[in-house]
Amino acid sequence: MDTLKRGNMSFTWLNGGVTHLDGGAMFGVVPKALWSKKYPVDEYNRIELRTDPIFFQKDGKNFIIDSGIGNGRLSEKQLRNYGVLEESHVDKSLSKLGLTTEDIDYCLMTHMHFDHVLGLTKKADDGELLPAFPNATIITSEVEWNEIRNPNIRSRNTYWKENWIAIEQQVKTFKDFIEVLDGVMMIHTGGHSDGHSVVKISDGKEVYVHLADIMATHAHQNPLWVMAYDDYPMTSIFAKDKWLKEILENEYWCLFYHDALYRAVKWSKENEIIDSLKRER
Template sequence: MELQTYQFGDMTLTWLRGADKYTDAGTLFGPVPKAVWSRFYPTTDDGLMAELTDPILISYQGKQYLIDASLGTEKLDAKQRRNLGVLSENRVLESLASLDLRPEDIDVVLMTHMHNDHAGGLTSLKDGEIVSTFPNATIYIQEIEWNEVRHPNKRTRGTYLKENWEAIQPQVQTFSEEMEVVPGIELHHTGGHSNGHSIILLKQGEETMIHMADLVLTHVHRNPLWVAAVDDYPMDSIAAKTKWVNEAYANGYKFFFYHDQFYAVLQFDKTGQEVRECVKRIRKPIVDWTEKQEKRLDVTDAS
């Protein structure tokens, strides 16, 4: 299995193979008209957008940090698979094995939020019993998110599934607004997509990488007003995106992505219009560009 890596100072980032899925593009672009977003990002003829759910492994100072956990596809029934648009199985454990790592070798899991496509892989089936996938890991979850995942409401009960969190309870540590996990790895609460949604900053020397998780689902979602219909608190999303995207542009942060099928890492100039660095995904896109995307990102002059 060929896995994509990126070296950031002393950190090695590796995109593991999670499950691939289709989602209705109207869901992911919310109020943005199809006549607008279809010029930037491709879909199938049926209007389905391909999403990767690839957790990002950070190997740093002898420890293994995992950002999110993909879908737990082996726990899904046929109806769930259909509704979620599952195209392929979660291959995170296979990915780790290709790196000579076991699930027991994961030291920390950094959860951006607990929606099923990010948290399902936290648990797995073993001899018919649901158990923690990464039994030795400390799992960091924002405190509001941890409370709401255990007490879902009518809107969230379909994605905050007890089979994703019951088995990991002894491993969970919560934080409030921000947390430095170790020097160089930070969690920041944003809300918006979910009430406890958080983003991740990686720092090495004077450089910073920013993972905005589902606030910036793909590279085209950098526009603060392009808010998905699945965001529970869209005005909070807009405020958080405005703050963090502008900070990233102003300071030359590098964006990295969980769902985007085209780009792993992108860095922009201060205007956010020109690409300074581009690292394309090495995986072949599930739904490739067409001539309709005349507004697609211009990366011709990027390094």
């Protein structure tokens, strides 16, 4: 497992599985000749996208950011269509840290698309879906929670009833922002989805920002490079531009859930990488 230790914080990436999605869709209108210089692509025009929850501890509480793609949650057709070559083993990752899924106190859900939310539930022997983190408070924006339960003609392809029905009693929502604990904030941005949020964590020495799917990988740093999957691309552009100005000016860390190359990157004010954690393969 990859771990970033800086300041007073430690972040560990759990094994949440992997997908391979169309590179053109992931970079929207950006020509392949440009984006393929920054991110590897296979012969099927697919790019590797991890779905690895980010684990950290703060004030004696155990957090994960997003939940992976679960295990046994996708059909054979879905596994093939989404290029899933490995499903989640979050429980095994936690065991290496001396923890179990019951020890997680908070699940911070940037949004609830299938590749972020499937890991919140698990199948019992009789096929019933049960909470994967039974003692956790699951936090997401009010807009996101409303939409997963009432998807529209477009979003119903990624917001599935079975992904929320078993965990609805654990969910806590917020409107504009929420400070979960001192130094741990979620801020609603919209863009990728209407209810999309980012996570900002401060330990007094360093600041860490997870822009989630408005900047899915380090290669998406250009504010104009947004996904075809984004429901509100102009909102994504404005939000990413705003956040990146703050991130670069203050040399914050960026944490990634999907990036198959980098787990975390710190850019200088001049937009050069000055520190990073690469993913071990």
